[in-house]
Amino acid sequence: MIRVVATTPFEGQKPGTSGLRKKVPVFQQPHYVENFVQAIFDSLEGFAGQTLVLGGDGRYFNREAIQTVLKMAAAAGFGRVAVGKGGILSTPATSCVIRKRKAFGGIILSASHNAGGPQGDFGIKYNIGAGGPAPEHITDAIFARTKTISEYRILEAPDVDIDTLGEVGLGEMVVEVFDPVADYAELMRTLVDFDAIRALFQNGFTMRFDAMHAVTGPYAHAILEGMLGAAPGTVVNGTPEPDFAGHHPDPNLVYAKDLYDLLMSDAAPDLGAASDGDGDRNLIIGRGQFVTPSDSLAMIAANAHLAPGYSGGIAGIARSMPTSGAADRVAEKLGITCYETPTGWKFFGNLLDAGLATICGEESAGTGSNHVREKDGLWAVLMWLNILAARRESVADIVRGHWVTYGRNYYTRHDFEEVDAAAADGLMNALRERLATLPGQVFSGLTVEKADDFSYHDPVDGSVTTKQGVRVFFTDGSRIVYRLSGTGTAGATLRVYIERFEPDAGRHAQETQAALADLVALSRSLPDIPGRTGRTEPDVIT
Structure with a gap:
């Protein structure tokens, strides 16, 4: 029996660069997973009788979410869901299976490299039939739907055994539990x-x-x-x-x-x-x-x-x-x-x-x-x-x-994690306001050649994506890039990228942070990271 459940929207169910990511307790709220999954299905067309691939990285809450997705897929009209044994399926393997089986799409339950556990992170991402993450026009439609959703549909049925290879029926849908490694x-x-x-x-x-x-x-x-x-x-x-x-x-x-x-x-x-x-x-x-x-x-x-x-x-x-x-x-x-x-x-x-x-x-x-x-x-x-x-x-x-x-590109990334979101936005906005005046200025002996806020013009479909990171280029070929990450679940992560090209093989043996020391210092003083965020050192250096 398919049950129609009344619901109300949750704030902030906006997919980022890799789907929706929040803390586990957020996903554990009644109706939270159901709302988002229904918003995915409501934003798609033509999947009746088609195959959906499903799996995750095994993190906390993975198994519970899989059961919800299976029952909602059955209610939505999918003909088959192929799920990795034990709910396990890596993200690249999901893409592989979608493409090999010519599936309609896939749902990946993961927060990638983020920490797991009862107080850790969880995530849901939809991938299209080509095997890749949903493009922005689909994620935008999903987000729009999360803001207006009033009901979701779910099959009333016992949980499916996802630890035994083979096929079982779930309503009118077939659930196939397959070896996640073989393909x-x-x-x-x-x-x-x-x-x-x-x-x-x-x-x-x-x-x-x-x-x-x-x-x-x-x-x-x-x-x-x-x-x-x-x-x-x-x-x-x-x-x-x-x-x-x-x-x-x-x-x-x-x-x-x-x-x-x-x-x-x-x-x-x-x-x-x-x-x-x-x-x-x-x-x-x-x-x-x-x-x-x-x-x-x-x-x-x-x-x-x-x-x-x-x-x-x-x-x-x-x-x-x-x-x-x-x-x-x-x-x-x-x-x-x-x-x-x-x-x-x-x-x-x-x-x-x-x-x-x-x-x-x-x-x-x-x-x-x-x-x-x-x-x-x-x-x-x-x-x-x-x-x-x-x-x-x-x-x-x-x-x-x-x-x-x-030649060698000396390169490092400094991450300032869980920064106050308003402070991080203020820092980026202040940088954008200075873009026109930065060229020609000299900082610590380095002359700015040009500065911009990166925009991408897709050569295939002509779409334009703006505000992708502030870039400051120097006349010696060095650059500093500032952007806010979309993969965290608390506050904002400010990422600062520092790079210098060295063509002289005799200068390739320097330690990276030492080779970039002047640029690293400038990367913090230029936007006043300490003053705006209260941080004097990054949390992670890579």
Whole structure:
């Protein structure tokens, strides 16, 4: 029996760059999940009898939300929902399954790299039939619907067993519980050289992959230790936990410090890698050599032809605006275009669908290609393994050789988290008001060449996205970027990006923060971060 339930709107159900994210207790409010899911369904057309893909990263409240979505999908008229066993399905695997099965779309239950647990974060994101995050016209429609919703529809039925593979009926709909790893692993086999990587491990190559108690554990165990023959124990923290075992599942140098320390020690394996809560981000560290996400994007693009899936070359590269210009230099040498987009993987979708780009990446540890429409952490790790197997060089040698060829982009990001939202908005507005007067001014010996508020004109559909971050460029080629992140759930996160290009190989051995010290100091004084936010130091430096 389908029950129609009267409801009233909740404030603030606006999807950000990666769906709706709030604290778990917010989602646990009566009708909160139901309102948002109904708003998704009300904003879509033509899905009667179609397939919906469903899964999440296993975080706290994942199982309860899955049952709600299943019963509402049955009430809405979907013909089938394919759900990962145990409710587990990484974000890139969701995209893979949507595309392989030609599903109508998918719902991902995750807050990505944000902390989990009863007081942690939760999220709901809708992905379209191409496999990528819903574009803005759909998320805008969903948000508009959340503000007017007066009822939702849900099937009255017992909960579905999502821990047993197979099919069961739910009203007139079929629920298929499937292996969340199989389709993804099959796709990876077509992209990278499994035989070469297997031989690499057989010849003594060592690795540690930290799954951070998050969703990529089952994938890494199956692919790295199972299919590729990495030694047992290569994958650590490989069992997904609802609270990520009390840790923060963000693969950066703060939350993956143990991995970094290991790779900088005498006991270091050849490669260290990690992925985040929902499996779409990655961390790459060689023995004694951290690889920044911006550099990793450029190096994967420069070496992509070594992997079977990209042996014919790549059509183009796309990077988010705050990501360093390292990829631009690779694109220039390859004779292809490097597209600069706003932050948010959905902006890469049109470029990938149109065949304009093949490799995409963001400085926030997201890298991917046209094999899916999400960033893909484990894919990036497998690409690095393929490159290492083909070149028979260390990570450090590959990185340093790349810098000699292309120059080095010294780059860092300083995050000021949970800043008072009004103070953060005031800082950004004050910067925007100064844009016209900044060119020509000299700060600490650095002359401003130009300053703007980044706008993106999509070359495929002509859409325009504005206010994507304030950029200040200097005459020596350096730049500082300021933007507010859309991935947090409390206050505002002010991200400050600092970059300087160094073509001289003799100056490539500097420590990053030291090489950027003058720009770092200027990045704080220029908008008066201490005075406006009360913060004198960032919470996270990457």
